[in-house]
Amino acid sequence: MNWHCLSEEETEQLWRRVNRAVKWKPYSRFASIKPPKPFQVFNVSQGFNDEKGNISFLEDAEVQILKAFQSCTLKQEFIYALDWQHECYLFNPHAPIDKDEFGEWLVPVIPNGDYCFFIHQDFQWGLSGDPRQQTITVFGSPLIRAIERNAPVLFQK
Secondary structure: OOOEEOOHHHHHHHHHHHHHHOOOOOOOOOOOOOOOOOEEEEEOHHHHHOOOOOHHHHHHHHHHHHHHHHHOOOOOOOEEEEEOOOOOEEEOOOOOOOEOOOOOEOOOOOOOOOOEEEEEOOOOOEEEEEOOOOEEEEEOHHHHHHHHHOOOHHHOO
């Protein structure tokens, strides 16, 4: 399996590090994310509001974002995948991506109710999903450039 579950201690340490890096206060009234510069925010509400179901948007986002992650990592590198209030993982974007019983990544690229983060191990770049604002924030020049080359349909204006 490509998703390597982090221990409870590793998860707690990682969330503290994420909270410092993106200035995220999950228990505040407005759990806003203030990532390091440079960053771009994409409105993905279309994927939430599609009456036909957002499966095609989700699949496209998974494919395109995976390409972006691959272009920003070496073949042996792992990135963190965090899903607020759920298990967190390390995974290699170059290895086959295991999916859950619904055919989705274990940590969704487009938030499905909880905040989610994908962050390089050195914290130089990452992606965060905000279910309240229905946005995806991409930070760090390498990932921003990669997303520009492989923009999911949801990110296109």
